[in-house]
Each structure stands twice: as structure tokens, then as C-alpha cells.
Amino acid sequence: EGFDVVVVGSCMTDLVSQAPRLPKAGETIHGHKFFIGFGGKGANQCVQAARLGAKAAMVCKVGQDFFGENYIQNFKNNGIATEFVGQTAKAATGAASIIVNDAGENAIVIVAGANMLLGAEELRRAEPALGGAKVLICQLEISPDTSLQALSMARERQVRTIFNPAPAVPDLHPDFYRYSDVFCCNEPEAELLTGMAVGSVEDAGKVGAELLGRGCGSVIVTLGPQGCVVLSSQDPTPRHIATTTVTALDTTGAGDSFIGALAFYMADYPTMPLEEMARRANQVAAVSVQAVGTQTSYPFRKDLPKDLF
Ligand code: RIB
Ligand code: NA
Numbered sequence: 001e002g003f004d005v006v007v008v009g010s011c012m013t014d015l016v017s018q019a020p021r022l023p024k025a026g027e028t029i030h031g032h033k034f035f036i037g038f039g040g041k042g043a044n045q046c047v048q049a050a051r052l053g054a055k056a057a058m059v060c061k062v063g064q065d066f067f068g069e070n071y072i073q074n075f076k077n078n079g080i081a082t083e084f085v086g087q088t089a090k091a092a093t094g095a096a097s098i099i100v101n102d103a104g105e106n107a108i109v110i111v112a113g114a115n116m117l118l119g120a121e122e123l124r125r126a127e128p129a130l131g132g133a134k135v136l137i138c139q140l141e142i143s144p145d146t147s148l149q150a151l152s153m154a155r156e157r158q159v160r161t162i163f164n165p166a167p168a169v170p171d172l173h174p175d176f177y178r179y180s181d182v183f184c185c186n187e188p189e190a191e192l193l194t195g196m197a198v199g200s201v202e203d204a205g206k207v208g209a210e211l212l213g214r215g216c217g218s219v220i221v222t223l224g225p226q227g228c229v230v231l232s233s234q235d236p237t238p239r240h241i242a243t244t245t246v247t248a249l250d251t252t253g254a255g256d257s258f259i260g261a262l263a264f265y266m267a268d269y270p271t272m273p274l275e276e277m278a279r280r281a282n283q284v285a286a287v288s289v290q291a292v293g294t295q296t297s298y299p300f301r302k303d304l305p306k307d308l309f
Helices: 041-052 066-077 113-117 120-131 144-156 187-194 201-212 254-268 274-288
Strands: 005-008 012-018 033-039 056-063 085-088 095-100 106-111 135-138 160-163 182-186 218-222 228-232 239-241
Touching: 005 041, 005 120, 005 144, 005 254, 012 066, 033 041, 033 066, 041 056, 041 066, 041 135, 041 254, 041 274, 056 066, 056 113, 056 120, 066 085, 085 113, 120 144, 135 144, 135 254, 144 160, 160 254, 182 187, 182 201, 182 254, 187 201, 187 218, 201 218, 201 228, 201 239, 218 254, 218 274, 228 274, 239 274, 254 274
Parallel strands: 005 056, 005 135, 012 095, 056 085, 135 160, 160 182, 182 218
Antiparallel strands: 012 033, 095 106, 218 228, 228 239
8 A cells, every 4th residue: 555656457478589671571680699688568667666766566477387387476676566567377478579670670570478367356355555555557458358357446545546548559549538537548549549640740730639539638649769748638738848869779668667757756856747747758768778578677776867857
């Protein structure tokens, strides 16, 4: 109880190959490095929030296997509460096969496994923690019903919600918009959800307005090196929040770093304008793209400029 940030979401073991480019269908190419890391959008966001100083808890499911055991230890190492991390013998810990090219771009296939077995029973058990949290974050790497139920529980209890529709589906249940205080997605996700192409900051403002019209409190469309666009029901004019130019080594999980940071600011600086939170979250995510890996690249509070706090 008394958590700043609760995440109801996914854990994945990231199996990462670095290669000069992404292979084509039927093609084999040589890569130069392979490593295993802790990933999954839900866990990534939780870890970034915790590293900035949020008191965080994770509600998730892993397998009764080596990867699951390791993941629980990873949460502990990051100071994240694990009493709502379940283990199941019915499925394996989620896995993500990731290829990162020399431009730092990636392609990912996830096999959600145990993540899909997180359901109503686990939510009921986590209800006191969820209901007492300042911010709840959900994504789409678990069953969508579970995400929707968690968001609805948060809404009933005046907990602020961030919803990240990733990986995106074209026919998202309309309640996801209504239950989102902040609806945060990237360009391809925005395109899939609206059928509108996003090729510029201006386009991002237009899709943002479309998504806002579906009932969200506010919308953030992240734009990689271009920062993000922010709009809200109180101020529906799209605002472009630019970010610092950096050399990207690995952008995997940069969006999760942004969302974890955003949740930290929403919880710890409740009166800060959303645009300022987004500006600071941009800075945190910009640090993450300059190092290899997902969570391994996420900065701690002590490593960041003081003016971000
Ligand atoms: O957003 C990045 C994450 O997506 C990776 O860590 C991978 O696990 C996939 O879930
Ligand atoms: Na990174």
C-alpha cells in the first residue's frame, strides 16, 4: 500500500541479436553480438519509474522456470515490490526475440506465455495496492481484458492512469480511451489505431486530436528523435515538445523509459504541467538510447542532471 506507481503488465526475457541490418524473409545474416536481458514493456516502465525514485510495485505473472526466478530477483534488485508477482507452471516466462540494426532500430517478436495468464484473480489480490496507488500503468502485452479491468479499477478509486497501447491492435476496445488519463503511444501505434499516416510533427498533432476525441484525458504521441506531441482535453492544441539530439546506439525500450519517467513525475509532482513532465521524460529516454539494451540502459536518479528533479 501507498505505492507511487503500480504497473499491471508484462515481463519478458529479451534475447537480443545485434546485426548490421534486419534480415529479409528467408534470409540468414551474420550478427555481431548476442545478449540476454530483462525486458517486457510493463516491467521496463516499472524499472524506470523505480530508478528515478518512485515507490513501485509490479503486478504480473512469470513461469515456474529459470527465467521467471531470475526476473523476480531483478525486481528485487531494482527495489520493486514483488508480492504481486505470480508464478505459474502452466506456461513459460514471456520471451522477446529482438534484432537491433546498426542504426539502433529494432524488430521484435514476443511470445507472451505466462503473461497471458494474469487475470481477474490476481487483480483482486492486488486491489488494495492498486487502489491506494498514485499512478497505474497498463500496456497490451497481457490479456486486454485484464488491462481494461485494471484501468477501470483505478478509475473507480481516483488513481491516475497511463495507458500505453503497445503492441497496438487496430480494433482497440473503446473503453481503453475513456479509462486513460494519459494515452501514450508512438507513431506506428497511432497509425494503426487511427488509420492515419504519421510522417511529421503536424500529423502527430492530427492523430493526437483524433485519439483525444475518443475520450482520453490527454494524449502523448512519442516521435523518437523529434520528442513528442502533447494534447489534453483542457488544452486540445497540440504542443510539440522537442528533445536533445543524441547519437542512438539502441532505441529498444526508449518508449518504456519515457513512460516510466512520466509515471514518476505524475506521482511525485502532481501539480507539474503535463508538457513539463513530457519534456523531462524526453530527457530521461534520451539517456537510454545512448546505451545498449533495454533496462541496462535506463538511468538512475543519481546519474541525471539535478534540474530534472
Ligand atoms: O518496448 C521494448 C520491449 O518490448 C522489449 O523489452 C521487449 O521485451 C518487448 O516487450
Ligand atoms: Na537503450
